[in-house]
Amino acid sequence: MDLYGTQKVNEKGHLVIGGTDAVDLAHVYGTPLVVYDTALFRKRAAGFQETFKKMGIQAQVAYASKAFSSIAIYELAAQEGLSLDVVSGGELFTAAKADFPRERIHFHGNNKSYMELNYAFDEKIGCIVVDNFLELSMVKEIAATRRQQMKVLLRVTPGVEAHTHEFITTGQEDSKFGFDLKNGQADKAFGLAYDAPYLQLLGLHCHIGSQIFETDAFTHAAEALMEKMQVWKESYSFVCTVLNLGGGFGIRYTEEDHPLEPAQYVAEMAEVVLELSKSWNYPLPEIWIEPGRSLVGDAGTTLYTAGSEKEVPGVRTYIAVDGGMSDNIRPALYNANYTAAVANRMTAPHDTTVTIAGKCCESGDKLIVDAKLANVTEGDILAVFCTGAYTYSMAGNYNRFPRPAVIFAEEGQHQLVIRRETYEDITRLDLSLQQKVRKES
Structure with a gap:
């Protein structure tokens, strides 16, 4: 056994x-x-971080806390130098109770309320991952009304289908999450965010699913987002400084599961970004990832x-x-x-x-x-x-x-x-x- x-x-x-x-x-x-x-949690966290360091890439490893949320796990994540992915006002409140460094908190979710967004501004968190046009308009309005800067990422669906359970795939075009990368939604969202005086657009985000064992889906997603970033650079002279490739790295529940080491997922995704940045003369973006299950599962x-x-x-x-x-x-x-x-x-x-x-x-x-x-x-x-x-x-x-x-x-x-x-x-x-x-x- x-x-x-x-x-x-x-x-x-x-x-x-x-x-x-x-x-x-x-x-x-x-x-x-x-x-x-908790020693295994620390080992997993270090493995992700050390892989980026060895490759010479600036990165943030954000614990996707929907996997398990509590004050203590947030405190442990902070000890290990992780960032934090929250998806609700409740998770953000828990992070505040844990006194998690606000500048390393990223706020996700496909239907954030006006109250939740205001709370994120109150806490001066590091980034809001904008999911849809209604949310984008609310974030713009709140930022302008408060005259408060906010960093944002645009979540996009890259049209990549990962081989996992149908209920936990999120990167395909038919998804409740994000702006579609292929039908013009992402370009429209870019224009709205780029012109907003109090928003600092960092770049793009995607999450293609959960419990994924192969690396192909991750590398295809990285390619799709880099291609869009290159288009915006050529068309608007805008350079994305952050590329968030999400999480979803699989773990072994039974002997039939054969996941890769976490470092291998990271290395292959990062290698694609390195190669495309070099070939297109694109300034290397900071890479963010969001492991959850692979840290605590x-x-x-x-x-x-x-x-x-x-x-x-x-x-x-x-x-x-x-x-x-x-x-x-x-x-x-x-x-x-x-x-x-x-x-x-x-x-x-x-x-x-x-x-x-x-x-x-x-x-x-x-x-x-x-x-x-x-x-x-x-x-x-x-x-x-x-x-x-x-x-x-x-x-x-x-x-x-x-x-x-x-x-x-x-x-x-x-x-x-x-x-x-x-x-x-x-x-x-x-x-x-x-x-x-x-x-x-």
Whole structure:
């Protein structure tokens, strides 16, 4: 069984994450519990940054925090010198609570509200990635009214389709995101932004999808954006100083996944930009990227406690855990696949086929179908790997289940960074029905 980051098996046969026994963590904090191997996060961040440095390219590596948002992860990203990609007022507020350097915050989203945009101006963030004409008009108006400068990128759809799940492709022409690069929308947006006195147009942005394993789609996108930038240079003598190529770099969830090392994605994209800049005599732009899943995905492991067992003779055996689609919606939403192990018996043969079911009242609440595990008994701790991205951030209170606790573990130390929700937390926004006063006849 392949392990991730600092994970190993100790002399007790227990899974160890960040130098700490996972079974002990489950006993201390309860389950479900999301454990982040922060050393792996740091390693991934350094890998992206060092690749650019070795190539002599000015760059910003922005953590795409929709993958997992919290004060603590923002603080960790700041420690590692990362920038930050936020997509809502809520994520921006969290970044402010974490005192993340405002000049390194980039604000995304396809339907930013007037209130959210004003908030971005209040916080004096580093850049707004403009997604559509309505937003562009609002940003221009707010900047002019406040007489406040704002840096902007134009998000474009380059017409590149990546080989990934249809729900998480975003770079093709039929997308809710961005200005189309081929039908004149991007040129019109350029004119509007270029003429705005309080906007500083930095350049172009694209994001072609998520969980992508090959580099061809990234290099084609880089070529498409560089070609448009060259046209604007020739036609308007305008030079884009920033080229943001987004994220979407795949990770390994199961043995069937074969992602490249993060550095290889970066190197091949950057090489295209270097070559085109040289051949066209185009000033080399600063390259920005936005890894999210590839920073936190395989750094996260969710621990569950096994409960009931149901055998359907000749069909399958179900093992239920104390979580499910309420803390990890991806299997139900995307048919996403995961790998699991019995954390308290890692050295036992994992040769029993079972289906790990959640406790939500939905037949589709299955975390892993036909998982290979050691023989599971009630009370065992199950570890589901690579749950660091798009799990807690997409978690909900279906069936009024509380969201799990989240901890960071590194070098034998562990720290609670999000406490477990309580029943009181779940009901605190509820209001009692106001009874009508019956009038006396």
